[in-house]
Amino acid sequence: MQVARIATWDVQHVAPDDPLDKAISLMEEHRIRHLPVLEERRPLGMISDRDILLAVGWRLEVDRSSSFGGKSVGPRWIHEIMSIPALRVEPTRRIADAARTMADCRVHALLVVEDDILRGLVTSTDLLRHMADFPDARFDRPISEKMHVNIRAVTRSAPLYQASRIIRGAQIRHLPVLDDSTLVGVVTDRDLRRACGVEAIANELAQVSGDLCVSATKVEDIMSGPVETLCEASTIRDAARLMVTRRIGCAPIVRNGNLIGILTDTDCLRLLAQGPRA
Structure with a gap:
């Protein structure tokens, strides 16, 4: 099956000289996480929610303006802050090829480009939705x-830097x-990027006014919970469906309330x- 079957064609986009506020507004209004950056219809790059979270929290x-001069x-x-160049895929390429590119390059969206013109966008959510619906015994x-x-x-009381060190060191999300x-x-x-972005802005604002911003943020201050889980008898298709419906990137697996495993969106993309059938 080709990428064209699952891609989004009516794509929101921004220009390189647009303000970050526009990207934030578009993402919130349309509940999206990626925006192609175009000059006319030609793709230059991509900006994601992760980019914005890390840059400005x-x-x-207006919320990043100092009371001292308003700057x-x-x-x-x-x-x-946009990513250049953005990864591309042709609409006639197989879905499996798009999944491989995302998994290998650790990205969650590809520009669908033909003759150097943006035609659409395919995201990891599109691929997971395909897994949830496509009749393939591997997913069962x-x-x-x-x-x-x-x-x-x-632990929930761990300082933020400890969580950041683990995530970066293990290259997990x-x-x-x-x-x-x-x-x-x-x-x-994403939680860490938001926290780091907020702290960076707070530090800059504090410096403008001659103050010092000291963070005491703990994991419990930024974590998501309670968490939707699956049992070990659940299928890979169940995990893909959970990630799509809950807009999350992993499915924790529990037994008698205890965590015994985890499956991520990247694991699903690799499968x-x-x-060749998908």
Whole structure:
């Protein structure tokens, strides 16, 4: 099956000289996480919610303005933080090829481009939705066959830098939060990017006024919870469906309330990339 079957064609986009506020507004209005950056209809790059979270903590320019002179801190324009170049895929390429590119390059969206003109966008959510609906026996296998069992985790009282160190060191995007072996939340790279962005802006604003901003943020202050979970008898298709409906990037697997494994969106993409039938 080709990318054209699942791609989004009516795509919101921005220009490199547009303000970050416009990107934030478009993402919130349309509940999207990626915006192609275009000059006329030709793609230059991509900006994601992760880029904005890390740069400004998802704060509009008015919320980043100092009371001393009213000057805003942090980047203001799309071109300052956008990713160049954005990865592309042709509409006639197989869905499996798009999944492989996303998994290998650790991205969640590809520009659908033909003759150097943007035609659409395909995201990891589009691919997961395909997995949830497409009749392929591989997706009906038990989740226990693909889940990670050697799990990195933190406690809810851990300082933010500890979670950041684990996520960066292990090159993961989802970190379970445990009380003993009981799952109480998940902290993601998005959560960390938002926290880091907020702290960076707070530090800059503090410096403008001659103050010092000292953070005491803990994991429990930014984690998501309670967490939707699956059991080990659930299928990979169940996990894909959960990620799509809940707009999350991982499915924790529990037994008697205790965390025993985790399956991520990247794991699903790698499985999708393997098979010629999808």
